[in-house]
Amino acid sequence: MNDTLSFHTRKMTITIDYSQCIPARENNASPSCGFACVKACRLYGRNILRIEGNRPVLAVSDQEEIKRLDNECISCEYNCGRFGPGCITIDIPLG
Ligand code: SF4
Ligand code: SF4
Numbered sequence: 001m002n003d004t005l006s007f008h009t010r011k012m013t014i015t016i017d018y019s020q021c022i023p024a025r026e027n028n029a030s031p032s033c034g035f036a037c038v039k040a041c042r043l044y045g046r047n048i049l050r051i052e053g054n055r056p057v058l059a060v061s062d063q064e065e066i067k068r069l070d071n072e073c074i075s076c077e078y079n080c081g082r083f084g085p086g087c088i089t090i091d092i093p094l095g
Helices: 022-026 036-043 063-069 075-083
Strands: 004-008 013-017 049-051 056-058 088-091
Touching (some): 004 056, 013 075, 036 049, 075 088
Antiparallel strands (some): 013 088, 049 056
């Protein structure tokens, strides 16, 4: 089963692979990664992510609103790589 969260910003597609995501995998509310992606989105991004059911989920449900809000800082991806398993991928089409 493809257990992922995927959403579009203006220029990017962000995908979280829950099969590798530490709290989602361990069903743990205090994971070793410290929900670094959600914290980074609060600090450097636009609060697009929040925690629900021991996993990062979208805090904004409207896809157009996400495109308007998201500042494409890639902090979620960077901090999951730094503090977690690197299970967030960001696709940026060239051209
Ligand atoms: S930092 Fe990575 S492993 Fe931790 S909650 Fe976010 S996506 Fe999952
Ligand atoms: S790119 Fe930035 S604003 Fe967008 S979800 Fe990631 S941390 Fe949040």
